[in-house]
Amino acid sequence: MSESMRGTRLGSTSYEVDNGISAPRQLTTYVCPDAHHTTLPFAEEADEIPDTWTCGCGLTATRWGQKLQPQPVARTGRTHWDMLLERRTIAELEELMMERLAILRGFDKKSA
Ligand SMILES: [Zn+2]
Numbered sequence: 001m002s003e004s005m006r007g008t009r010l011g012s013t014s015y016e017v018d019n020g021i022s023a024p025r026q027l028t029t030y031v032c033p034d035a036h037h038t039t040l041p042f043a044e045e046a047d048e049i050p051d052t053w054t055c056g057c058g059l060t061a062t063r064w065g066q067k068l069q070p071q072p073v074a075r076t077g078r079t080h081w082d083m084l085l086e087r088r089t090i091a092e093l094e095e096l097m098m099e100r101l102a103i104l105r106g107f108d109k110k111s112a
Helices: 080-087 090-111
Strands: 025-031 037-043 052-054 060-063
Touching: none
Parallel strands: none
Antiparallel strands: 025 037, 025 060, 052 060
């Protein structure tokens, strides 16, 4: 009985499932200033593949293959303290601090 059922409509029915494999996809890679790579599949017909993508680290990643513009090194790591140390040594700062303290103590004595 099972033998007779087998083979019927052979070749006429395709069980290939197209669901979920809708559009061909192209992988687009983004590189952030910290050299993280993010690869995302975009539908090939999507004209609007973004040129930039927000990296997982929060920086803006540039699409690989686009003109990779050298990012100016942001001087965010430089604090006022760093800049101060470029002009003054610790010894000088201590001296200034002692002067300040002396003045403050002087004022305290006067006001007290
Ligand atoms: Zn990153």
